[in-house]
């Protein structure tokens with residue numbers, strides 16, 4: 772594994788910093804140059820939850836979205852926006868536990884980029900799976 776820290780977007784809800792966005796989760800995004808996927812490690816706290824102790828699915832979707840967006844942006848300066856996002860919640864994500872998200876660029880076709888992503892727990896169980904079509908903005 773050879774991880775490179777990506778710069779993030781200062782105002783982003785997921786990968787921003789507290790100066791530019793006080794509500795940002797402030798997550799660091801890394802790029803694995805060998806395996807070619809993004810790597811986002813996080814430990815959710817109570818403020819991330821919907822039901823008590825259970826992390827809100829919409830928030831996990833935001834992390835999945837960012838993991839995939841940066842799998843494109845790691846090697847492309849063009850701007851892509853999420854056109855279609857699909858999510859499967861396989862196993863609950865609990866606050867106080869450690870998780871990792873990975874995003875993969877599968878292929879590009881014209882203005883479309885097809886991506887996938889997973890969130891795994893420390894035991895390697897898949898908790899969330901995602902897929903998206905990003906569209907390159909003209």
Ligand SMILES: CCCCCCCC(=O)SCCNC(=O)CCNC(=O)[C@H](O)C(C)(C)COP(=O)(O)OP(=O)(O)OC[C@H]1O[C@@H](n2cnc3c(N)ncnc32)[C@H](O)[C@@H]1OP(=O)(O)O
Pocket residue numbers: 780783836837840841844851852853854855881882883904906907908909
């Ligand atoms: C890097 C920092 C991290 C950021 C991560 C967060 C990313 C986000 O959340 S972005 C915010 C959420 N997304 C949005 O707000 C996007 C809103 N939608 C739009 O702006 C427009 O619909 C947009 C740009 C996607 C497409 O509009 P437009 O430029 O007119 O494209 P259009 O000509 O209709 O379609 C272009 C191609 O994309 C395809 N396409 C467009 N929308 C979709 C879609 N939803 N699903 C699948 N394909 C689509 C079209 O079929 C077409 O394909 P082809 O070229 O093969 O015919």
